[in-house]
Amino acid sequence: MVQPLPSGYFFDPADPRAPTSDQWARMTPAERARVVDMLPAEVPLELMPPEGDAHRKAKRDALDALDGFFRRAARKIYLSSELGVYYPGEARFAPDLLAVLDVALHDRMKWVVDDEGKGLDLVIEVHVAGDRAKDEQGNVERYARLGIREYFFFDRARLRLHGYRLPAVQEGDPSRPRVYQRIVPQAGRFASEVLGLDLLLDGSRLRFFAGNAPLEDADEMIARLGGMLDDVIARQEEAQHLAEELAAQLDRERRLLDEERRLLDEERRLREDVERQLAEARAEIERLKVR
Incomplete structure (x- = not known):
């Protein structure tokens, strides 16, 4: 059904058209809004x-x-x-x-x-x-x-x-x-x-x-960003691998240091024992001399 509107404008559903500029100028804001909704x-x-x-x-x-x-x-x-x-x-x-x-x-x-x-x-x-x-x-x-x-x-x-x-x-x-x-x-x-x-x-x-x-375009951007993400992930994995290797190396060095400290402590105890034994021997020799 053709629906009449003010200002000489007719809306035809079979051929919907906007009003002419003259018709639009004569319309109230409410009429214009109605026309826009109808299109x-x-x-x-x-x-x-x-x-x-x-x-x-x-x-x-x-x-x-x-x-x-x-x-x-x-x-x-x-x-x-x-x-x-x-x-x-x-x-x-x-x-x-x-x-x-x-x-x-x-x-x-x-x-x-x-x-x-x-x-x-x-x-x-x-x-x-x-x-x-x-x-x-x-x-x-x-x-x-x-x-x-x-x-x-x-x-x-x-x-x-x-x-x-x-x-x-x-x-x-x-x-x-x-x-x-x-x-x-x-x-x-x-x-x-x-x-x-x-x-x-x-x-x-x-x-x-x-x-x-x-x-x-979107596909190219996705592909490029996907490549960048792959690079970031690869670098992260490489960094993680290096960090693990460094941690292992530090652990080895820590164990070597611990072993070195143990050997030094052992050497110190041996030296103290030898010095103690020497001191006791000297004291015994002096005691024997006195006799």
């Missing part, structure tokens, strides 16, 4: 068709690498994957990966542009199977029109990477048609102004670089 968080299958493990892993690895890097750098960038996005009056979509600068970093079920106060800054789509034209052509036009600053398309099937950016003069002027310009790679690297990182293909993987340092 579904779940995304239908046609917006996120299953493309197998290659698609899932590419998205997961990219999100893990970026999330870990920006948390360590304490940089305020909101990242998400397959989040329902609602631009004013537009059909919803769910990017494989999205990034938004300088917003609150908390968990979300959806992104409603007017409610958040800004749109997306970057989108990355990964294509493995299905409709390539949607990512390669349709999204290039759509994301530019919506004012999304950067768009990267990782064609996992063909092992190609494409980057697009809005010219600066178009970003702040909604009256001008927004059209992406291609990002020209340098030595295979595509520079992202939004992320402050470079993107490139490393075999069949999408990699991010901060300068010359590659960002690690």
